[in-house]
Amino acid sequence: MSDKTDITLTINGQSHAIRVESRRTLADAIREDCGQTGTHIGCEHGVCGACTVLVNGEPVRSCLMFAQQADGKQIRTVEGLADGDEMHPMQRAFMENHGLQCGFCTPGFLMLAVGVLEREPDISDHDLVDVLSSNLCRCTGYQNIIKAVRAAAVEMRQS
Amino acid sequence: MTAAAKPGLVGQSVTRKEDGPLLRGQGKFAADINFPNQLYMRVVRSNYAHGNIVSVDLAPALAIPGVVAAWSFADVSEIPPIDFRLTRLEQLAAYRQTILAKDKVRYVGDPVAVVFAEDPYLAEDAAEHVEVEIEELPVILQADGEIGEFRDGLPTETALIEKGYGDVDGAFAKAHAVVSLSLSIGRHSGVPLETRGAIGRYIAETDMLEMYGAAKVPHWNRDQLAKMFGRTAANTNLFEGHVGGGFGIRGEMYPEDVLVCLAALRLGRPVKWIEDRREHLIAANHSRQQTHHIRAAIDRDGNILAIDNEFFHDQGGYMRTHAATVPDLAAAMLPGPYRIPAYRVLGHIRLTNKTPGGTYRAPGRYESTFVRERLLDAVAAKVGISGVEVRRRNLIATSEMPVTRALETLGTDIVLDSGDYPKLLDKALNGIRWDDLQTQITSRRKAGELVGSGVAMFVEKSGLGPFDDVRINVGTDGLVEVITGAASVGQGVETVIAQICAEKLGASYDNVSVIHGQTNRIARGLGAFASRVSVMTGEATRQAALKLRDKALAAAAELMQLTADQLDIVDGEIVRLDGGTGPSMTLAEIAKALEPGGNLVGDSEPGLFAEASFESKHMTYPYGVHVAVVSLARDTGGISVERYLVAYDIGKAINPMLVDGQIVGGVAQGIGGALYEEFTYDDRGEPLAVTFADYLMPTAREVPDVEVIISEDAPSPLNPMGLKGAGEGGTNAVGAAIAAAIDDALGQPGAITQLPVSPQRVKALLNAKV
Numbered sequence: 001m002s003d004k005t006d007i008t009l010t011i012n013g014q015s016h017a018i019r020v021e022s023r024r025t026l027a028d029a030i031r032e033d034c035g036q037t038g039t040h041i042g043c044e045h046g047v048c049g050a051c052t053v054l055v056n057g058e059p060v061r062s063c064l065m066f067a068q069q070a071d072g073k074q075i076r077t078v079e080g081l082a083d084g085d086e087m088h089p090m091q092r093a094f095m096e097n098h099g100l101q102c103g104f105c106t107p108g109f110l111m112l113a114v115g116v117l118e119r120e121p122d123i124s125d126h127d128l129v130d131v132l133s134s135n136l137c138r139c140t141g142y143q144n145i146i147k148a149v150r151a152a153a154v155e156m157r158q159s
Numbered sequence: 160m161t162a163a164a165k166p167g168l169v170g171q172s173v174t175r176k177e178d179g180p181l182l183r184g185q186g187k188f189a190a191d192i193n194f195p196n197q198l199y200m201r202v203v204r205s206n207y208a209h210g211n212i213v214s215v216d217l218a219p220a221l222a223i224p225g226v227v228a229a230w231s232f233a234d235v236s237e238i239p240p241i242d243f244r245l246t247r248l249e250q251l252a253a254y255r256q257t258i259l260a261k262d263k264v265r266y267v268g269d270p271v272a273v274v275f276a277e278d279p280y281l282a283e284d285a286a287e288h289v290e291v292e293i294e295e296l297p298v299i300l301q302a303d304g305e306i307g308e309f310r311d312g313l314p315t316e317t318a319l320i321e322k323g324y325g326d327v328d329g330a331f332a333k334a335h336a337v338v339s340l341s342l343s344i345g346r347h348s349g350v351p352l353e354t355r356g357a358i359g360r361y362i363a364e365t366d367m368l369e370m371y372g373a374a375k376v377p378h379w380n381r382d383q384l385a386k387m388f389g390r391t392a393a394n395t396n397l398f399e400g401h402v403g404g405g406f407g408i409r410g411e412m413y414p415e416d417v418l419v420c421l422a423a424l425r426l427g428r429p430v431k432w433i434e435d436r437r438e439h440l441i442a443a444n445h446s447r448q449q450t451h452h453i454r455a456a457i458d459r460d461g462n463i464l465a466i467d468n469e470f471f472h473d474q475g476g477y478m479r480t481h482a483a484t485v486p487d488l489a490a491a492m493l494p495g496p497y498r499i500p501a502y503r504v505l506g507h508i509r510l511t512n513k514t515p516g517g518t519y520r521a522p523g524r525y526e527s528t529f530v531r532e533r534l535l536d537a538v539a540a541k542v543g544i545s546g547v548e549v550r551r552r553n554l555i556a557t558s559e560m561p562v563t564r565a566l567e568t569l570g571t572d573i574v575l576d577s578g579d580y581p582k583l584l585d586k587a588l589n590g591i592r593w594d595d596l597q598t599q600i601t602s603r604r605k606a607g608e609l610v611g612s613g614v615a616m617f618v619e620k621s622g623l624g625p626f627d628d629v630r631i632n633v634g635t636d637g638l639v640e641v642i643t644g645a646a647s648v649g650q651g652v653e654t655v656i657a658q659i660c661a662e663k664l665g666a667s668y669d670n671v672s673v674i675h676g677q678t679n680r681i682a683r684g685l686g687a688f689a690s691r692v693s694v695m696t697g698e699a700t701r702q703a704a705l706k707l708r709d710k711a712l713a714a715a716a717e718l719m720q721l722t723a724d725q726l727d728i729v730d731g732e733i734v735r736l737d738g739g740t741g742p743s744m745t746l747a748e749i750a751k752a753l754e755p756g757g758n759l760v761g762d763s764e765p766g767l768f769a770e771a772s773f774e775s776k777h778m779t780y781p782y783g784v785h786v787a788v789v790s791l792a793r794d795t796g797g798i799s800v801e802r803y804l805v806a807y808d809i810g811k812a813i814n815p816m817l818v819d820g821q822i823v824g825g826v827a828q829g830i831g832g833a834l835y836e837e838f839t840y841d842d843r844g845e846p847l848a849v850t851f852a853d854y855l856m857p858t859a860r861e862v863p864d865v866e867v868i869i870s871e872d873a874p875s876p877l878n879p880m881g882l883k884g885a886g887e888g889g890t891n892a893v894g895a896a897i898a899a900a901i902d903d904a905l906g907q908p909g910a911i912t913q914l915p916v917s918p919q920r921v922k923a924l925l926n927a928k929v
Contacts, residue, residue, distance in 0.1 A: 031190075038184020042436070044435055045850050048352060078182075100178060100182070101404075101650060101651065101820060102402060102403045102404045102649025103177070103178075110182070130860070132858075135858075138350065138351055138824075139352075139404055140824050141827035142857075142858070145859070
């Protein structure tokens with residue numbers, strides 16, 4: 001149980017040399033061992049998507065991945081979206097469209113949406129809603145999240 | 160003094176003060192709070208729905224290195240059970256929950272023991288090593304079945320709720336017809352995305368007990384914790400950080416909150432507890448489950464002469480902090496927006512071997528609106544008129560306002576303060592283009608589709624008093640701090656309070672910050688429930704801001720050698736109303752002049768600040784109309800909500816964007832309860848919905864683009880801004896409207912008698928029709 005392994009997590013370009021048990025989830029390692037608490041844990045069984053981060057560009061549920069599986073890979077979390085004071089277009093769109101209330105699910109939605117749009121900038125509206133339906137939000141009723149992601153998609157295509 | 164005409168912030172959809180940190184991943188939710196040297200708590204929960212505790216052996220857990228302590232009831236027996244916060248009935252006291260189960264368990268999830276360890280993974284391992292032996296007892300799973308025994312001869316029917324007025328029996332005796340229905344609402348709940356969490360910390364050198372992770376009602380919980388531990392409120396403090404959704408269930412006092420604090424006191428180290436999702440689904444408050452048997456006496460035109468209702472409320476294993484609140488609200492609010500000349504209700508509060516219940520957004524009203532609106536539809540079918548027409552005939556007219564209901568709830572008499580119900584019905588029907596919609600539905604049906612529409616109306620309640628205090632300070636840096644006794648569960652409290660303060664004071668919105676949920680900053684506060692914050696804290700803020708404005712202008716007048724009525728405050732700057740130039744001043748400079756030792760202090764208390772309290776004995780009553788359009792899949796019984804419209808009159812919207820957000824989010828939760836979400840149990844009381852794969856919450860696929868009409872026809876006469884609460888109107892009538900729309904799509908009036916409506920149920924109804 002206490003057999004620990006040395007791994008390196010690269011989060012938003014910064015290396016974190018940590019020592020973890022094999023069973024430690026990536027979500028716990030990001031939050032507790034690397035101190036990046038913007039990634040939230042909502043269900044620990046891969047349904048709600050609050051813990052979504054990008055691993056080598058792909059949206060991943062960090063509660064379903066072991067930290068060791070992410071050793072040496074490029075991880076991006078919500079903390080890495082803004083460029084200093086300048087928010088990412090996705091963050092700004094969420095603010096302008098009231099795409100968040102309590103904000104707990106928000107980091108997961110931001111990373112899911114950014115990950116998908118970077119890979120597939122011209123995704124159809126239907127497919128976009130399909131992708132967004134993989135995460136849960138309990139406050140907004142989703143419509144403002146969808147509006148925000150559409151608005152950010154336009155801006156991301158232009159930039 | 161006249162306030163100059165300024166572009167008002169109240170009524171503007173400004174972006175939220177809350178958003179920046181939340182979008183940047185800088186939120187401080189319970190799980191994000193850590194203290195050096197902290198321990199982690201894990202609760203050992205009953206795997207049986209009902210049983211006698213034969214033994215609890217903590218030794219195997221304690222033997223694991225890194226486990227610091229473990230307790231069963233024997234270790235916490237001096238701690239009293241958790242008390243009631245609202246709607247106390249003395250006879251319910253015997254049914255309260257202790258922080259660990261004493262000699263019986265009463266639901267799967269009942270806390271039996273608790274372990275404390277150096278690491279959360281280790282705490283979870285250790286909890287599995289606590290050996291609990293339970294002798295299983297027969298379970299009660301039906302609230303309307305036989306009454307059983309709670310303990311010591313106490314019946315599982317804990318109380319009866321009786322309300323009413325008028326000559327009900329006389330009305331039934333002379334009725335043209337009687338319409339009777341039996342209706343049920345399923346067990347579901349708020350289920351916020353953030354699970355519960357609590358961190359207890361004891362600072363020995365100052366004898367201070369602190370709890371982090373508080374929400375909703377921090378002051379009440381502080382007072383209770385102090386009382387339970389024999390401490391004082393002065394050396395007990397609760398702190399609310401970011402809160403990942405409340406919806407009624409979060410922030411109530413639960414056993415785990417008491418346990419982390421007790422452990423912090425006893426073990427001398429900070430103690431952290433973060434709930435996992437399975438725990439949340441079996442341990443945090445459930446809600447809603449009721450069965451009603453309702454009758455209406457009507458005349459030949461479909462006018463209701465009397466309503467007689469008997470219902471059974473499934474409370475689960477214990478009476479928790481809400482005591483009789485939910486069934487009481489269901490009983491008191493059932494008459495809704497209609498002129499009901501006589502009314503009688505009998506509610507049975509029953510314990511079952513399921514998770515205990517509490518409030519969930521629109522508590523008692525989601526339930527009784529479903530029941531009342533099903534009844535209205537049945538009356539319409541009985542006399543052969545439309546659902547819209549039966550409502551028009553029975554609605555209270557504006558000329559009758561205010562209406563005293565001869566009913567009371569939450570310690571207040573129900574007085575419907577203002578409203579134009581028929582006008583809002585028109586707005587809703589125009590908004591959805593009702594006549595066109597009916598034409599479309601008719602033609603789609605001809606083409607073989609199963610499609611239908613439904614309308615439901617309701618009265619909400621909001622702005623529960625009796626008081627709220629606010630203190631506003633202006634610092635020498637010009638920053639304005641509004642200190643409230645409110646709480647924020649993610650609904651945008653900081654934004655709306657800052658809007659009111661900035662407008663009334665004349666400060667810049669960006670310079671206003673709002674404090675909530677910090678018991679060390681303000682002596683008392685009632686928190687956030689019953690859609691009360693905008694009304695109560697909002698009005699207290701308005702009063703304090705105006706006082707502060709007068710104080711600042713008086714000081715400025717002295718410094719500028721003018722009279723106060725020649726001056727105004729705009730964006731934190733004192734300006735001359737006549738537009739005259741000359742030396743100007745800022746709020747910051749006035750704050751400096753009023754500092755201790757400042758040149759303007761004189762005999763009064765130093766500082767640029769003001770305080771106000773707003774007291775209110777009555778609630779305000781917003782009201783709404785929901786319209787649903789659904790289609791059904793003939794082959795699977797699948798239900799899709801194609802369109803949804805909410806028209807809601809809230810008197811005055813401080814921030815329409817936030818009101819819209821509250822309504823749309825509320826609709827999504829209502830759709831969950833109407834179609835997807837249900838806590839089901841097997842016949843031994845084993846819960847079957849313990850993950851998000853079993854407990855189905857709506858996703859972006861299931862929630863339609865909700866059309867919202869925010870109406871301001873009926874400002875509340877109970878506060879000068881005319882405010883009513885926005886939080887619960889989106890949820891209230893969803894079950895009712897969707898049930899009516901499914902009936903209509905099936906072509907079977909009255910077919911839907913139970914929520915949630917599953918595809919299997921629709922399929923069975925379709926098969927029965929053939």
